[in-house]
Amino acid sequence: MLPQDPERSLYQRIYDVVRHVPSGRVTTYGRVARIVGGISxxxxxxxxxxxxxxxxxxxxxxxxxxxxxxxxxxxxxGFGTVIQKELLEGEGIVFDAEGRVDLEQFGW
DNA sequence: CGGCTGACTCTGG
DNA sequence: TCCAGAGCCAGCC
Structure with a gap:
């Protein structure tokens, strides 16, 4: 598999990876960074x-x-955070009392 | 072409 | 659990 097109900007590649995250699952910034490769x-x-x-x-x-x-x-x-939580809950992601997600369970 | 900005991660206390 | 410091790099004025 060839690496992503170098023509595409880094942002494009990052968006590409994020688009691959299925509904009902979450991933972390660091994880996406490693998939894209070479970025922090x-x-x-x-x-x-x-x-x-x-x-x-x-x-x-x-x-x-x-x-x-x-x-x-x-x-x-400060509002975007609330929206994000709502959206995730709508996909089946569960937050604990401290507003955290169990990555072991929902991590992609 | 220089400088500013930013939704992170990790370690240690 | 909270806080601070260091490393990280592309994009946009």
Whole structure:
């Protein structure tokens, strides 16, 4: 399997990986970073942060990407986090009392 | 072309 | 559980 097209920008490749996350499952920034290869977890976070600005991110299930602690990172003005949790619960993801997800169970 | 920005991870206390 | 510091790198003015 050839590596992803170098023509595509890094962001595009990250979105590609995120799009592969099935409904009802979540993955972490670090995990996506390793799949894409050669980038740090931060790059994934930045790529998702730019999603609203990029037409290529229209169909990217960004809500399925959380941090390594199984938590939803505080982003946006604080509202995006709530939305993300709602979306995940709608897909069957369960949060514990502390708002964490069991990656052992729901991790991709 | 220089500088700023950012939704992370890991380790240690 | 919370907090701080260091490493990380592409994209956008």
């Amino acid at each position: 977890a931060q790059m994934v976070g930045f790529a998702l942060a730019a999603l609203p600005n990029r037409p290529d991110g229209a169909d990217v299930p960004w809500q399925r990407v959380i941090n390594a602690q199984g938590r939803v990172s505080p982003h946006g003005y």
